[in-house]
Amino acid sequence: MSGVPAARTLGAPLVFGLAFLGLWQLLVVALAIDPFIVPAPSAIAGQLLDHLDTVTAGALRTGANALVGLVVGAVIGVVGALLANAVPVLDSLAAPVVAALSVMPIVALAPVLYTMYGADVDTARQLVAALAVLIPIYVNTLRGLRQVRPVHRDLMRAYAATPRQQQLAVTLPTAAPYVFTGLRVASSLAVISALVAEYFGGPVGGLGKSITSAAASSNYPLAWAYVVGSILLGLAFYVVALALESGLTRHRRP
Amino acid sequence: MSSPAVHVAGLERVFPARRGPGVTALAGVDLDVAPGEFVSLIGPSGCGKSTLLRLIADLDTPTAGTLEVFGKTARQARRDQDYGIAFQQAGLLPWLTVTGNIELPLTLHKIGRRERQTKVAELLELIGLTDFAGSYPDQLSGGMQQRVAIARALAESPRLLLMDEPFGALDEMTRERMQNELVRICAETRAAVVFVTHSIPEAVFLSDRVVVMSPRPGRIVDVVDVALRPGERDEALREDATFFAGVARVREALHGTSVPSARGVEHR
Ligand SMILES: Nc1ncnc2c1ncn2[C@@H]1O[C@H](COP(=O)(O)OP(=O)(O)OP(=O)(O)O)[C@@H](O)[C@H]1O
Ligand SMILES: [Mg+2]
Numbered sequence: 001m002s003g004v005p006a007a008r009t010l011g012a013p014l015v016f017g018l019a020f021l022g023l024w025q026l027l028v029v030a031l032a033i034d035p036f037i038v039p040a041p042s043a044i045a046g047q048l049l050d051h052l053d054t055v056t057a058g059a060l061r062t063g064a065n066a067l068v069g070l071v072v073g074a075v076i077g078v079v080g081a082l083l084a085n086a087v088p089v090l091d092s093l094a095a096p097v098v099a100a101l102s103v104m105p106i107v108a109l110a111p112v113l114y115t116m117y118g119a120d121v122d123t124a125r126q127l128v129a130a131l132a133v134l135i136p137i138y139v140n141t142l143r144g145l146r147q148v149r150p151v152h153r154d155l156m157r158a159y160a161a162t163p164r165q166q167q168l169a170v171t172l173p174t175a176a177p178y179v180f181t182g183l184r185v186a187s188s189l190a191v192i193s194a195l196v197a198e199y200f201g202g203p204v205g206g207l208g209k210s211i212t213s214a215a216a217s218s219n220y221p222l223a224w225a226y227v228v229g230s231i232l233l234g235l236a237f238y239v240v241a242l243a244l245e246s247g248l249t250r251h252r253r254p
Numbered sequence: 255m256s257s258p259a260v261h262v263a264g265l266e267r268v269f270p271a272r273r274g275p276g277v278t279a280l281a282g283v284d285l286d287v288a289p290g291e292f293v294s295l296i297g298p299s300g301c302g303k304s305t306l307l308r309l310i311a312d313l314d315t316p317t318a319g320t321l322e323v324f325g326k327t328a329r330q331a332r333r334d335q336d337y338g339i340a341f342q343q344a345g346l347l348p349w350l351t352v353t354g355n356i357e358l359p360l361t362l363h364k365i366g367r368r369e370r371q372t373k374v375a376e377l378l379e380l381i382g383l384t385d386f387a388g389s390y391p392d393q394l395s396g397g398m399q400q401r402v403a404i405a406r407a408l409a410e411s412p413r414l415l416l417m418d419e420p421f422g423a424l425d426e427m428t429r430e431r432m433q434n435e436l437v438r439i440c441a442e443t444r445a446a447v448v449f450v451t452h453s454i455p456e457a458v459f460l461s462d463r464v465v466v467m468s469p470r471p472g473r474i475v476d477v478v479d480v481a482l483r484p485g486e487r488d489e490a491l492r493e494d495a496t497f498f499a500g501v502a503r504v505r506e507a508l509h510g511t512s513v514p515s516a517r518g519v520e521h522r
Contacts, residue, residue, distance in 0.1 A: 151343050151345035154311075154313050154341065157312075157313055157332070158313065158332065158339050159358075159359050159362050159363070160332055160335060161362050165362055169347070169358070170347065173347065176349075249349075251349055251390035251392055
């Protein structure tokens with residue numbers, strides 16, 4: 001990305017966002033809307049600054065769970081796709097499971113997982129995140145592994161490359177952009193899943209738990225401050241994944 | 255006498271179809287290519303030139319007939335890396351630089367770094383892309399990509415070169431320069447070449463023999479002996495009477511087949 005298009009892609013949403021916040025503030029003040037319906041941006045910002053340490057701590061806790069889930073889910077997804085690509089029987093065996101998992105709301109598993117792993121550890125949350133990212137990464141990787149161009153396959157055969165050499169020289173690099181696309185989609189999913197899983201129990205400290213407890217004690221601006229923290233956390237995951245994707249796969253698509 | 259570079263007898267390739275008898279891409283093809291000999295395949299689109307080349311390269315298997323490369327099975331010759339190949343599409347790996355693409359066969363065959371660097375520098379010089387050593391394929395024009403693919407085919411100085419319309423995407427100037435270079439390389443390396451082209455003058459300029467093919471089923475209708483002595487293929491030849499005689503004979507052979515089948519051949 002060069003300077004001018006970057007300024008344009010970032011500038012337009014920034015201007016729009018600021019205008020939106022201004023209008024929001026104006027309406028809340030002008031119409032004297034109660035904070036439990038919707039608090040003013042200034043009130044939320046005030047709470048955010050006052051509780052910056054707990055919001056940061058919550059974001060780190062939830063972010064750590066999301067990251068563990070993302071890494072575990074990505075590793076299993078990629079390895080699973082490699083196996084399914086190498087052994088067609090596995091692929092057809094996995095197909096119904098994949099279909100079932102992809103329509104299932106994974107967070108619905110959270111209460112069950114809490115009872116299985118205990119409500120005083122983060123394991124259930126990490127598992128929910130891992131399960132949520134597993135499918136998009138698996139599906140994308142498998143698709144990527146199947147995009148090898150016939151001319152590249154011929155080339156490897158002409159060089160009498162071993163299966164391992166073919167995998168390293170052609171198959172994996174071909175699949176890489178697809179893996180990164182899967183990772184980008186999965187990154188937001190991991191944060192959402194880890195956060196929502198907190199609504200169903202487990203230890204205190206994460207952003208999800210903080211949102212529910214602030215709302216339960218009628219501190220709506222504070223609840224919203226935690227929501228803002230969640231948005232920033234999700235954004236951070238997405239931006240890192242996007243940077244990885246565009247940085248590492250710049251010349252991949254001919 | 256040593257075994258021919260390519261020996262083909264009664265070769266047939268039928269692509270089976272879901273319904274019906276299938277497509278006979280090649281039928282009853284007999285061809286011998288001597289070591290160091292330059293043979294061009296010319297003929298209208300769909301006459302099985304690429305199919306024949308793929309069979310020799312063991313990228314496809316014949317349905318009938320004999321096929322030997324340097325006296326071995328095509329499979330063994332491929333395993334022994336007896337040939338270099340350039341496809342109709344450049345087929346570069348988009349995530350590798352020009353250098354990475356040219357040295358790909360050397361890397362796969364575990365040639366040392368020092369040797370690879372020397373070879374790549376030499377080949378870059380040859381294809382005139384020294385300034386683009388670090389560029390990626392998506393930063394090159396189609397013709398430049400094709401030149402990189404040719405350099406890649408030459409990287410291991412093979413005894414047999416299989417080339418499928420390698421100059422098709424090049425402009426006339428580059429094309430003639432690459433033709434001259436190919437003549438020089440072949441003289442130096444004494445490599446045998448099987449060269450697919452749509453251009454009659456190109457075939458005549460480069461070849462010892464021009465194999466004229468016709469489609470449905472793909473077969474050899476004529477073999478034109480160009481019979482130029484080595485060393486005669488220089489710029490002057492392009493203006494020479496022998497050259498024009500050769501062009502005329504190939505053109506006749508092509509038109510001797512049914513007229514519509516001569517379509518798809520460039521008369522330049
Ligand atoms: N994989 C395949 N499956 C089925 N039919 C094929 C296959 N490959 C080639 N053919 C058929 O075989 C015939 C010869 O094809 P081939 O690609 O060898 O022609 P060609 O002489 O190289 O043509 P061109 O000059 O256009 O490259 C064609 O009729 C084509 O349809
Ligand atoms: Mg062809």
